[in-house]
Amino acid sequence: MKIKLNEISPALSQRIINQMAAEDKRGTQSSISERSVFNGALATQKLVDKDNILVNTDTKMLANIAIEEIYFEYLKNGSVHKTGDKYKVCGETIRKWINKSGRVLNRSKWKDEDIEKIKAAYAKKEGVDIKNLASSLNRTHAAIACKAEEIGATVSRGCQIRTESYKKAISESHSKRFEGEQGKLERAKCSEYFKKWHSENEHPKGMLGKHHSPKSKYAISQGHIGKIIPRERVMRQMKTKLKKYGTLCNARPKASWKASWQEIGGKKKYFRSRWESNYAKYLQFQKENGLIKEWHHECETFWFDGIKRGCVSYLPDFKVETNDGGIEFHEVKGWMDSASKTKIKRMAKYYPKTILKVFDSVWYRANSPKLSMIIKDWEK
Numbered sequence: 001m002k003i004k005l006n007e008i009s010p011a012l013s014q015r016i017i018n019q020m021a022a023e024d025k026r027g028t029q030s031s032i033s034e035r036s037v038f039n040g041a042l043a044t045q046k047l048v049d050k051d052n053i054l055v056n057t058d059t060k061m062l063a064n065i066a067i068e069e070i071y072f073e074y075l076k077n078g079s080v081h082k083t084g085d086k087y088k089v090c091g092e093t094i095r096k097w098i099n100k101s102g103r104v105l106n107r108s109k110w111k112d113e114d115i116e117k118i119k120a121a122y123a124k125k126e127g128v129d130i131k132n133l134a135s136s137l138n139r140t141h142a143a144i145a146c147k148a149e150e151i152g153a154t155v156s157r158g159c160q161i162r163t164e165s166y167k168k169a170i171s172e173s174h175s176k177r178f179e180g181e182q183g184k185l186e187r188a189k190c191s192e193y194f195k196k197w198h199s200e201n202e203h204p205k206g207m208l209g210k211h212h213s214p215k216s217k218y219a220i221s222q223g224h225i226g227k228i229i230p231r232e233r234v235m236r237q238m239k240t241k242l243k244k245y246g247t248l249c250n251a252r253p254k255a256s257w258k259a260s261w262q263e264i265g266g267k268k269k270y271f272r273s274r275w276e277s278n279y280a281k282y283l284q285f286q287k288e289n290g291l292i293k294e295w296h297h298e299c300e301t302f303w304f305d306g307i308k309r310g311c312v313s314y315l316p317d318f319k320v321e322t323n324d325g326g327i328e329f330h331e332v333k334g335w336m337d338s339a340s341k342t343k344i345k346r347m348a349k350y351y352p353k354t355i356l357k358v359f360d361s362v363w364y365r366a367n368s369p370k371l372s373m374i375i376k377d378w379e380k
Contacts, residue, residue: 067101074098080105115151118144122153245270258379269297274379275364276317278371279332283318285375293321300329302354304346314343316356328355336360 074083074094081091098105114137121128134144178186202208212220241248259272265284271277283295296319303313316329333340347356372378 067097067103070094071098071101071103074105110147114139115147118148119151119153122148265295267297271297273332273334275334276332278368278375278379279318279330279359279364281375281378282371283320283330285371290323293323295320302347302351304350307346311339311342311346314347326355328357331356331358332364333358334361334364 070083070087073086074080077083079091080094080098084091084094087094095105117137118133121133130141130144134141137144139147177183238248258274259270260277261268261270262277262280263269264277264280265287269280271280280295280297283292286292287295298315298317299319301313301315304311317332318330320328320330322328331344344356344358347354368378368380372380
């Protein structure tokens with residue numbers, strides 16, 4: 001192949017001459033085998049023979065292309081990706097060929113001010129826009145991410161830290177997509193699509209019908225021990241659980257008190273027991289018949305200032321507004337444990353003017369048969 005050095009700059013011409021002279025001293029290169037990917041899909045085997053000619057054993061796409069030609073093209077445009085576009089392969093394939101042939105990639109060194117810019121960008125609380133940062137430093141997205149990992153600015157290689165505005169936009173977009181009647185149709189559509197896909201395809205990781213062994217479960221559990229979870233993530237999980245289940249406690253399906261979501265008087269609430277939900281129906285019955293003005297479920301918490309251990313607060317079951325403008329708090333307690341006793345005692349000590357009425361199992365069993373006859377949907 002004839003080399004036209006007048007097509008490139010004098011500096012690059014001298015560099016090419018020096019490179020070729022160094023290769024002549026080393027002698028003929030041995031065959032090098034490498035595995036590459038064409039456009040992320042077609043895997044083929046490449047060989048560099050003793051004449052330094054690329055031989056493609058699986059396709060005629062790049063057969064008999066001299067490595068010098070590829071290297072000169074790279075030196076002219078300064079980019080493996082632009083070179084790959086010319087030869088219809090990806091930039092990483094060009095990079096591998098040049099590295100395997102022993103030639104030097106034209107990498108510019110990182111400057112101290114560039115590294116300081118990366119540290120400052122990753123230190124921002126709102127996150128870093130890697131795309132803009134890469135553009136300002138004249139680097140690729142991958143180069144910025146790898147350098148950030150190398151200097152300890154990020155813990156995940158290639159991780160795109162999303163800005164708060166970007167995360168908010170994504171959240172709003174997802175919320176609008178799945179809200180209202182149109183959202184129900186969209187969820188049903190997604191559900192049908194994934195059911196069909198799984199019926200026609202194997203499990204992505206080959207785990208269909210399989211379960212983790214006790215040994216694997218133990219290893220996974222040990223791997224999570226000691227990990228620090230961000231406070232924001234924990235708060236988000238707790239809010240989601242509270243909104244969905246009405247409580248942060250784990251479900252107890254075999255318990256006798258049967259907690260559940262119920263809508264009473266147009267209010268959808270999570271009641272921790274059947275007695276509690278029945279008493280809410282009793283209060284709604286009194287409201288509809290003019291005996292009370294309004295009732296609220298678990299709406300006000302009382303804190304015991306100065307208490308550092310044990311029961312530091314108390315959340316009554318119901319707040320009741322009487323017709324004369326008074327406020328009462330009602331507690332339905334089937335079983336009075338030690339913690340409940342302590343809360344009620346401290347309530348009397350710290351809030352002596354607050355009216356608290358406790359309805360225990362004696363009151364409930366005495367009135368339940370009568371109330372079940374006049375109140376709709378009373379649970380027995």
